[in-house]
Amino acid sequence: MDQSRIDSLLEALRDGDPQIRERATQELWHHWFCQKGTMGLQALKRSQELLSIGDVDLAEDLLCRLIEQFPDFAEALNRRAVLYYTQGKLEQAIADCERVLELVPYHFGALHGLGLCYQAQGDYGQAIQLFRRALDIQPHALINQRLILECTAQL
Template sequence: MNPHHLTRLLDALKAADEGIREQATAELWHTWFHQKGVAGIERLVQSQTQLNGGDVRSAEAELTALIQAQPDFAEAWNRRAVLYYIQQRYRDAIADCQMTLELVPYHFGALHGLGLSYMALGQYAAAIQSFRQALEIQPFASVNQRLILECTAQLS
């Protein structure tokens, strides 16, 4: 992605206008999912179809094979983190979120997932840090604000 376009999208996430924020959010998700072209998106869709159908093992195998074939495909790491989170494999989810963030440091979805995983493990300070980082990128994401309050309450 063109660095100037990326800067515009990240700035748009902070815009007062909700429509502008939603458009930027959608465009970033589109970019992440389509990073590896048609073949990459087809494999992500295939894994999601398998997961939706209850075939978790095949979904995980598909994502793992995709990651092995294209280790720089951030959204493949992020999708596998989501799968691990659903399975309550929080430490695995954390590892994949961290890998996603190594590849795409502004991936607000991975930061949110990282926070959720830390929260599930009772690591509230780490969760708060992750949600705050997500808010730096998406300051209007009220879900992260609410989760920070929930984690803070757990610490007191």
């Protein structure tokens, strides 16, 4: 996907029409998941299947091998960050989210995930900053608005 199309989708995330925003959101996720073609997409799907049946170790191994093969595969890093977050391995999740953002600075999912990590660590100020950055990209994301309120109440 060329940069002009990405810019167009990022602009559509700000549109007043929720259907336009949803289409743009889905297209960006599709772009991220398909960055490494069919093989990468299938590996990500397989890791999600493994997680859904509770085989966390195998899912983690698959994602680690995928990242080793494709160190610039932002969505593989993001999926591993989610896995680490759900396991309470917050430092590892933070490291993966930060790497995603180095590769794809507009990855609102990684910004949201990074905010969740800091919220879980009790660093509410940092979490608020990250949820706000996610809102800068995706201003109608109610979840980030709600999390900002929750974190503010903790300060």
